[in-house]
Amino acid sequence: MSVPLSALALLLAGAAAAPAFADCKGLKVDNAWIPEAPPVASVLAGFASLVNDGDQPLHIDAVDGADFGSVELHQMSMEGGMMQMRPLQGLDLPAHGNVALAEGGKHLMLMNPKHPFKAGDASVVLFHCGKQATAARFTVKAAQP
Amino acid sequence: MSNRLLSWGLLAGFAVLIGIVAGLVVLRPASVQIQSGTLLQQARPIADFSLNGSDGKPFTKADLAGHWSVIYVGYTHCPDVCPTTLAQLKAVEKGLGEDAGKIRFIFLSIDPERDTPEALGQYTHYFSPDFLAVTGPNAQLDVLGANLGFVYAKVPGATPQSYLMDHSSALILINPRAGLAGYLTPPFKTDALVSDLKQLVEKSW
Numbered sequence: 001m002s003v004p005l006s007a008l009a010l011l012l013a014g015a016a017a018a019p020a021f022a023d024c025k026g027l028k029v030d031n032a033w034i035p036e037a038p039p040v041a042s043v044l045a046g047f048a049s050l051v052n053d054g055d056q057p058l059h060i061d062a063v064d065g066a067d068f069g070s071v072e073l074h075q076m077s078m079e080g081g082m083m084q085m086r087p088l089q090g091l092d093l094p095a096h097g098n099v100a101l102a103e104g105g106k107h108l109m110l111m112n113p114k115h116p117f118k119a120g121d122a123s124v125v126l127f128h129c130g131k132q133a134t135a136a137r138f139t140v141k142a143a144q145p
Numbered sequence: 146m147s148n149r150l151l152s153w154g155l156l157a158g159f160a161v162l163i164g165i166v167a168g169l170v171v172l173r174p175a176s177v178q179i180q181s182g183t184l185l186q187q188a189r190p191i192a193d194f195s196l197n198g199s200d201g202k203p204f205t206k207a208d209l210a211g212h213w214s215v216i217y218v219g220y221t222h223c224p225d226v227c228p229t230t231l232a233q234l235k236a237v238e239k240g241l242g243e244d245a246g247k248i249r250f251i252f253l254s255i256d257p258e259r260d261t262p263e264a265l266g267q268y269t270h271y272f273s274p275d276f277l278a279v280t281g282p283n284a285q286l287d288v289l290g291a292n293l294g295f296v297y298a299k300v301p302g303a304t305p306q307s308y309l310m311d312h313s314s315a316l317i318l319i320n321p322r323a324g325l326a327g328y329l330t331p332p333f334k335t336d337a338l339v340s341d342l343k344q345l346v347e348k349s350w
């Protein structure tokens with residue numbers, strides 16, 4: 001009687017999907033996608049728009065996912081006709097700021113996929129910020145030339 | 146008698162001269178203007194090299210003769226720009242229609258440590274079964290790089306296995322006499338690449 005049904009439903013749903021961590025406060029992961037790659041590819045790229053809705057800056061210090069051996073954050077650049085990638089030591093999101101993971105810029109390196117991915121498949125990736133982590137669902141889509 | 150000989154000689158001389166001039170006009174690469182990059186004033190010869198094709202056969206300078214070639218230098222542990230470029234070359238191949246048969250698209254991996262010819266072939270043929278996949282020992286890649294003007298470098302990554310490769314981003318144009326003809330430079334536009342390559346195969350050599 002004192003507990004509204006909707007709250008109870010939420011509680012139950014929460015218990016079912018019970019993550020062992022709290023979300024990174026304010027972090028939203030939008031338009032998360034993986035370009036479809038050859039089935040033999042041992043690395044996939046992950047793109048998304050990361051938004052910090054909170055009043056505090058956020059630092060993402062690690063990313064991982066059950067479908068991948070490991071996940072790294074990279075910066076791509078084209079300098080003097082050279083294509084370069086460099087690992088990043090985490091990502092900083094200022095309060096009410098955002099960071100784009102996009103083609104030709106920053107991306108997730110989704111390394112050693114445990115199975116091939118086809119357009120239409122999805123994979124959950126975790127963004128860690130200290131003791132918290134936010135789960136995001138990445139959808140595989142055909143790459144656009 | 147000697148007069149007639151002289152006029153025959155003059156005529157022959159003229160014929161040779163006309164032939165040379167015609168040859169220059171036909172062969173001169175500068176008569177072709179491309180939008181996606183630059184053509185060398187004169188194609189540059191390439192030294193012999195020996196790489197490995199994904200079909201298990203050696204890939205040598207002889208494989209570059211008799212048709213135009215477009216070489217893309219990259220590696221498969223490059224998930225952003227490399228697959229995007231290969232997908233774009235697939236679109237270019239489609240846009241070329243019948244002319245596509247006159248051009249070989251070659252994905253050249255500068256990461257032989259991780260890209261075995263077989264895996265490289267499977268990766269490349271996902272984009273087009275007609276693309277060639279080639280790699281080889283670093284010593285041979287270096288010889289070819291010096292000849293074609295591409296460079297690459299291994300850069301340590303977060304782990305020993307996740308090292309990175311810096312590499313030149315231009316597409317390399319090779320003419321049917323296996324000479325370095327020029328470069329196509331990013332950002333690539335499919336339509337421009339198609340019209341440039343059509344010009345090359347139709348208007349020169």
Ligand SMILES: [Cu+2]
Nearest residue numbers: 074085109224
């Ligand atoms: Cu990367």
